[in-house]
Amino acid sequence: MTRTARRTRRTLQTAVAGATALLALSACSSSDDSSSASDSPGTASPSDELSGTVTVFAAASLKESFTTLGKEFEKAHPGTKVTFSFGGSDSLAASIPGGAPADVFASASPKTMKIVTDAGDATGTPATFVRNQLEIATLPGNPDKISSLKDLTDSGLKVVLCDKEVPCGAAAQKSLDAAGLKLTPVSYEQDVKSALTKVELKEADAAVVYKTDVHAAGGKVEGVDFPESADAINDYPIAQLKDTQNADAAKAFIALVQSSEGQKVLTGAGFLKP
Amino acid sequence: MTELDKTGAAAGAPRGGPRRRRIRGRRGVPLPLLVPALLGLAFLIVPLVALLVRAPWRSLPELLTSAEVWQALQLSLVCATAATAVSLVIGVPLAWLLARVEFRGRGLVRALVTLPLVLPPVVGGVALLMALGRNGIVGKSLDDWFGITLPFTTAGVVIAEAFVAMPFLVISVEGTLRAADPRFEEAAATLGASRFTAFRRVTLPLIAPGVAAGAVLAWARALGEFGATITFAGNFPGRTQTMPLAVYLALQSDPEAAIALSLVLLTVSVAVLAGLRDRWMTAG
Amino acid sequence: MTDTRDTAPGPRSDGRAEGLDARLVVGRGAFRLDVALTVAPGEVVALLGPNGAGKTTALRALAGLTPLTAGHLRLDGQALEPTPPESRPVGVVFQDYLLFPHLTALDNVAFGPRCQGSAKAEARAQASEWLGRLGLADHAGAKPRKLSGGQAQRVALARALATRPRLLLLDEPLAALDARTRLEVRSQLRRHLAEFEAVAVLVTHDPLDAMVLADRLVVVEDGRVVQEGAPSHIARHPRTDYIAQLVGLNLFRGTADGHTVRLDAGPCVTTTEDLSGPVFVAFPPNAVTLHRERPAGASARNLWHCEIAGLETHGDQIRADLTGELPLAADLTTVAAAELDLRPGAAVWATVKATQTHAYPV
Numbered sequence: 001m002t003r004t005a006r007r008t009r010r011t012l013q014t015a016v017a018g019a020t021a022l023l024a025l026s027a028c029s030s031s032d033d034s035s036s037a038s039d040s041p042g043t044a045s046p047s048d049e050l051s052g053t054v055t056v057f058a059a060a061s062l063k064e065s066f067t068t069l070g071k072e073f074e075k076a077h078p079g080t081k082v083t084f085s086f087g088g089s090d091s092l093a094a095s096i097p098g099g100a101p102a103d104v105f106a107s108a109s110p111k112t113m114k115i116v117t118d119a120g121d122a123t124g125t126p127a128t129f130v131r132n133q134l135e136i137a138t139l140p141g142n143p144d145k146i147s148s149l150k151d152l153t154d155s156g157l158k159v160v161l162c163d164k165e166v167p168c169g170a171a172a173q174k175s176l177d178a179a180g181l182k183l184t185p186v187s188y189e190q191d192v193k194s195a196l197t198k199v200e201l202k203e204a205d206a207a208v209v210y211k212t213d214v215h216a217a218g219g220k221v222e223g224v225d226f227p228e229s230a231d232a233i234n235d236y237p238i239a240q241l242k243d244t245q246n247a248d249a250a251k252a253f254i255a256l257v258q259s260s261e262g263q264k265v266l267t268g269a270g271f272l273k274p
Numbered sequence: 275m276t277e278l279d280k281t282g283a284a285a286g287a288p289r290g291g292p293r294r295r296r297i298r299g300r301r302g303v304p305l306p307l308l309v310p311a312l313l314g315l316a317f318l319i320v321p322l323v324a325l326l327v328r329a330p331w332r333s334l335p336e337l338l339t340s341a342e343v344w345q346a347l348q349l350s351l352v353c354a355t356a357a358t359a360v361s362l363v364i365g366v367p368l369a370w371l372l373a374r375v376e377f378r379g380r381g382l383v384r385a386l387v388t389l390p391l392v393l394p395p396v397v398g399g400v401a402l403l404m405a406l407g408r409n410g411i412v413g414k415s416l417d418d419w420f421g422i423t424l425p426f427t428t429a430g431v432v433i434a435e436a437f438v439a440m441p442f443l444v445i446s447v448e449g450t451l452r453a454a455d456p457r458f459e460e461a462a463a464t465l466g467a468s469r470f471t472a473f474r475r476v477t478l479p480l481i482a483p484g485v486a487a488g489a490v491l492a493w494a495r496a497l498g499e500f501g502a503t504i505t506f507a508g509n510f511p512g513r514t515q516t517m518p519l520a521v522y523l524a525l526q527s528d529p530e531a532a533i534a535l536s537l538v539l540l541t542v543s544v545a546v547l548a549g550l551r552d553r554w555m556t557a558g
Numbered sequence: 559m560t561d562t563r564d565t566a567p568g569p570r571s572d573g574r575a576e577g578l579d580a581r582l583v584v585g586r587g588a589f590r591l592d593v594a595l596t597v598a599p600g601e602v603v604a605l606l607g608p609n610g611a612g613k614t615t616a617l618r619a620l621a622g623l624t625p626l627t628a629g630h631l632r633l634d635g636q637a638l639e640p641t642p643p644e645s646r647p648v649g650v651v652f653q654d655y656l657l658f659p660h661l662t663a664l665d666n667v668a669f670g671p672r673c674q675g676s677a678k679a680e681a682r683a684q685a686s687e688w689l690g691r692l693g694l695a696d697h698a699g700a701k702p703r704k705l706s707g708g709q710a711q712r713v714a715l716a717r718a719l720a721t722r723p724r725l726l727l728l729d730e731p732l733a734a735l736d737a738r739t740r741l742e743v744r745s746q747l748r749r750h751l752a753e754f755e756a757v758a759v760l761v762t763h764d765p766l767d768a769m770v771l772a773d774r775l776v777v778v779e780d781g782r783v784v785q786e787g788a789p790s791h792i793a794r795h796p797r798t799d800y801i802a803q804l805v806g807l808n809l810f811r812g813t814a815d816g817h818t819v820r821l822d823a824g825p826c827v828t829t830t831e832d833l834s835g836p837v838f839v840a841f842p843p844n845a846v847t848l849h850r851e852r853p854a855g856a857s858a859r860n861l862w863h864c865e866i867a868g869l870e871t872h873g874d875q876i877r878a879d880l881t882g883e884l885p886l887a888a889d890l891t892t893v894a895a896a897e898l899d900l901r902p903g904a905a906v907w908a909t910v911k912a913t914q915t916h917a918y919p920v
Contacts, residue, residue: 090526158408158426163509165526186426187508188515190523194505201400202409203425460623461656463643465721466673475669479660 051079054249055101057092058084059108059167059236060193061132061212065269066106066257072265073256080249088166088191089113096121096241103244104253106236108132109167113237123244126237129257130271132210134171134229137199137221144205149179149226152206160195160204163188167234168195172208174232196221210234215270233272322540329537330530337534342511342520347538350517353428354496357435358443361492365443366485370473372444373451374459384448391441398437399505406433406506430507431514435496442495443488450484451477490550497543577601578725578757581629582619584612591615591781592629595759597774599634602751602758604772606765608800612781613761614653617727620759622646633725633757644673646725649718653730655710657702663689663713664698670721688716692750707735708743715750726751728760732767741918744770748920769793769809770838777801793843793887795879799872808886809840811920819917825883827910828859829917836920843877845914846888849907850898860910862886866902869895876900880908 054073058066063086070082085092085102089112096102097119105122106129107113113126138146144157152159161183162169169188176183186204189195196213198204200220214223238257240250256262263273303311330337337343372384390398406413408423416422424430458480462472478485500518507514509523517539525532578597583590591612597603605613618624620631622643631638638646649670657666667685672678689698692712702710711731718726731747732740748771751758762768768775769789776786777798785797793807812821814833820826827839853861864882871877876895880886886908890898900906 088526094525094529160508163523163526165523185510187510188523189509190504190519197400197505198425198508201403201407203403203407455656457652457656458658460621460643461650461652461658462669462673463623464621464646464648464650465670465717466644467669468644468673471673476658480658482660 050077050249050252052246052249053081053083054103054246054253055083055085056104056106056253057096057100057102058086058104058106059089059092060086060191061108061210062086062106062236064216065212065266065271068265069253069256069262072261073253076256077249077252082253090115090166099243101243101245102241103246103250104238105241106238106257108234108236109170110235110237111170112167113239116239116241121242122239123242123247124240126239127254127258128235128274129238129254130236130263130266131274132212132234132236132271134168134175134208134226134232135211135214136224136226137196137207137209137214137217138224139199139202139205140219140222142222142224146206146224149175149181149208149228152208153181153183157206158204159183159185160187160189160198160207161185162192162195162208163190166191168192168208168210171232171234175208175226175228178231179228210270211272212270235274236271325533325536325540329533333530334534334537337531338538343535343538345512346515346517346520346535347542349428349431349512349515350497350539351542353431353435353516354439354493354499356432357439357496357499358489358493360432360436361440361443362485362489365440365488365492366447366478369444369447369451370477373448374456387444388441390438391445395438395499395501395503396505399434399502402434402437402502402506406430425506426508426510426514428507428513431503431516434502434506435499438499438502439492439496442491443485446488446491447481447485450481450488453484454480486550490547494543494547497539576634578620578633578759580620580631582616582631583627583629584615584619584624585627586615589781591619593776593778593781593783595776597757597759599756600754601774602754602760602772603774603776604768605759605761605778606768606775606804607763607778608804609763611778613763613778614729615781616778617650617729617759617761620725620727621648621650647721647723648725648727649721649723651711651714651718651726651728651731654734655702655714657705657710657713657717659702662699662701663694663705663709666702666713667717667720670717674721685716685720688720689713692716706739708739708746711735711743712746715747719754724756726754726756726758728758730762731760731771732762732764745918745920747771765804765807766809766840769807769840777804790885795868795870807840807842808846809838810884811836811838813837814917814919817912821884823884825862827915827917828912829915830912831917833917833919837917838920839915839917841910841915843887843889845910846886847909848878848888848890848894848898848900849909850904852907853909860912860915862908864906864908866900866904866906868902869900878906880906884908 056066056070066084066086070084073082074080089108092105093107093112093115096105096116105113105116107116113122116122117126136146136149136152138144144151146152161172164170164173168191187198189198192209192213195207196209196217199207200217211223214221238254240247240254244250257266267273368387372380372387393401403425404410406416406424408414408417408425413424416424424433454477458476459469459472462476463469467475498518499516500522503514503516504519504522509515509519517535521532521535521539524535577599578595580596581592581594583592589612593612593616595603595616605616607613615624619626622638622641626639633647658669661669664682664685667688668681671681671684676684686695686698689695692715694709694712694716697705697709697713702713705713711734732744735743744767751771760771772789774786775789775792777784777792779798779800785792785801789809792801793809810821810823810827812819812827814829814835814837816832816834817828817830818826819829819837819839821839829839862883864880864884864886866878867881868879869876870879871892874892875889876892878888878890878895878900880888888908898906
């Protein structure tokens with residue numbers, strides 16, 4: 001319990017830090033505005049040239065942090081608009097070679113990014129911008145006293161995993177293999193949010209999900225770290241897409257994600273730095 | 275665009291084409307009906323044709339003989355049939371109630387019955403979890419008193435499918451009941467039949483074609499059910515992984531396998547529906 | 559239901575009346591049906607009236623398909639109001655028969671006995687017997703849509719009779735038939751009704767059907783009984799203009815031999831139909847021409863010497879009630895009546911052209 005409380009406090013602190021960073025960011029952008037309005041030179045901001053819409057396809061786990069970053073981007077560069085399509089990395093990746101109108105793709109796994117690069121739809125080499133680690137999500141208060149991955153193999157527990165076809169499922173399997181454990185869940189969910197929902201609705205006793213998802217769920221689930229998660233840390237690559245209509249804005253958005261301000265928002269949501 | 279051109283060419287055919295075609299259409303098909311009709315046909319058929327064209331024919335035999343596919347197919351057929359049976363047992367009486375009994379708020383009840391038609395199936399699944407889940411308002415009692423939990427079970431799949439499919443049956447049967455002459459029930463009453471006997475021995479046989487049509491619709495809907503199923507019953511091979519779930523998850527990593535699985539589902543449903551049509555629906 | 563026909567007819571020793579004793583009051587919006595109906599066992603009563611008069615409502619009330627607003631309904635001394643339709647000893651032949659299309663003729667007829675608790679084989683045996691009695695043994699296995707109108711009507715009658723009702727209701731029993739079949743079915747139905755030992759009530763808007771089939775007419779207009787009595791009486795003493803027009807029919811029984819029919823009442827009538835055996839002869843009152851002097855010439859061979867028993871005015875028409883050689887109703891205009899100086903007690907000659915008579919087998 002104390003550990004959780006401590007973690008919550010730490011999270012809060014991070015969130016406050018993030019918010020402060022954002023305030024600074026917006027303050028900075030407003031000064032950009034005023035400077036451009038007064039035609040005063042000296043600021044290196046590219047905001048003057050940027051306009052139009054940036055369409056970002058991003059893994060569902062990035063929803064909260066990218067939405068925040070998108071708003072900041074629009075504030076920093078008036079006249080631009082960032083639209084998002086959040087979804088399973090796999091479906092997004094599959095849709096890009098099919099002609100989906102995206103400028104930036106942020107994936108939850110190198111494997112799914114590879115679908116896009118193999119199809120020749122990415123510009124340059126994708127960059128890893130964050131990493132995500134698995135965590136066990138349990139019911140609030142951890143009534144089943146789950147403290148390790150091994151505890152999940154207890155037959156009395158209803159555990160849900162992501163399907164092996166989706167990144168969180170593949171990562172969970174990797175951790176289980178590393179621990180030499182065999183786990184039969186009640187369900188292989190189609191994505192990480194569904195897995196988490198099952199615990200939130202108390203239909204399942206535990207799920208193996210990302211730290212960020214536990215973070216986003218607030219108090220509805222409780223996170224339990226496990227050491228084997230280190231064997232299955234997910235890299236999140238981001239890339240600009242070849243068919244972009246707005247290359248400058250796409251570049252600028254990727255830069256924001258990789259900037260220290262962007263990293264603050266992302267780590268505030270539970271991501272690890274690359 | 276090529277599709278449009280094709281339909282355009284086809285539409286022009288009756289005018290300049292051989293006379294035989296016009297005779298076959300009895301009095302000729304008016305162009306303002308023919309063009310949209312052919313467009314509609316193309317709209318429905320072309321995606322299916324595309325699926326056939328892009329199907330990985332070479333690797334198909336290998337994909338289709340895998341135990342997992344058969345497991346999913348078998349589960350799909352069993353669950354869709356069970357869901358149809360559940361819908362019949364409780365849906366037909368519900369349709370009768372809506373068609374034959376006057377009560378206050380009947381319009382509202384009818385609207386509620388058709389709600390699952392417009393509800394996104396995933397929301398339907400969440401709603402089912404909240405009602406029948408381990409922690410749901412009804413499910414909690416089921417668990418506490420009988421130790422029954424429905425999520426993550428095959429029974430859960432049947433329930434999710436029935437929830438989504440039953441409105442099709444109810445609407446179809448209610449429509450047939452309204453069209454059927456209620457005086458047959460009166461005639462049965464004057465012959466000594468209770469209302470239930472009249473329903474069972476007279477009304478039910480009379481509306482059988484409508485019930486069959488509704489059951490086929492419900493079955494087809496249940497067979498393709500995805501959202502409510504995966505949300506309420508989860509996804510576990512052999513227990514709750516039906517074909518649509520298998521297709522969706524295969525799509526994540528192996529689109530070719532997904533297409534192959536879809537073809538299986540398509541073939542089986544076309545075969546079953548065509549078979550039923552011949553036996554039931556033309557008789558009515 | 560026990561068959562009370564075996565006991566002495568009329569009031570029973572316990573003082574309770576046999577047969578039907580009803581006052582049917584049904585209110586529905588602005589329409590109100592209020593009909594008193596008393597029918598003895600073995601009697602056939604026809605409710606006659608225009609469409610919308612409330613005849614069918616009365617029938618439905620008797621069957622229990624429409625609840626009574628007020629009044630009473632007793633059958634063989636037993637109150638039927640609280641009894642639901644399925645428990646009433648009532649059989650109904652519906653206007654379009656409502657034979658169950660998915661059942662064979664046999665199973666349609668067996669339906670009632672089955673519902674009354676007979677085993678399947680037993681019910682079928684009974685049904686088979688009824689079909690045989692109505693001359694339908696050959697059609698037992700036929701589905702209703704394979705039956706002709708007349709056959710369907712008889713199956714419907716067999717189905718109603720198979721429940722052994724104490725009250726048989728017939729709603730426009732001949733309306734669904736074409737003119738040809740109608741003649742034949744009408745005489746058959748008349749025989750079957752004559753054999754029926756309990757109360758029979760039929761509803762019709764056709765005066766000919768009513769007069770042929772019923773022992774007594776009850777004329778209903780706007781939900782009320784406007785006149786009731788024997789068909790011949792009503793034909794000659796119509797109490798409203800509607801009845802005068804509706805029941806304007808002279809109807810006689812007789813025995814035909816070629817184009818000549820010897821009426822049971824005595825005289826002969828020449829008809830256009832070539833028949834033999836028992837027949838009905840009918841002609842409307844306006845087909846009767848009255849003369850003060852015996853008309854010369856042989857064109858009107860149907861000539862009878864009568865006396866005027868009464869005159870009633872209906873609009874611009876006068877209905878003359880004649881007695882004498884043949885009791886007749888005759889319609890004539892007020893002008894003609896004045897020219898002939900008609901008054902009760904006057905002797906007249908009545909003629910009817912053969913072409914205006916209509917004869918058909920009983």
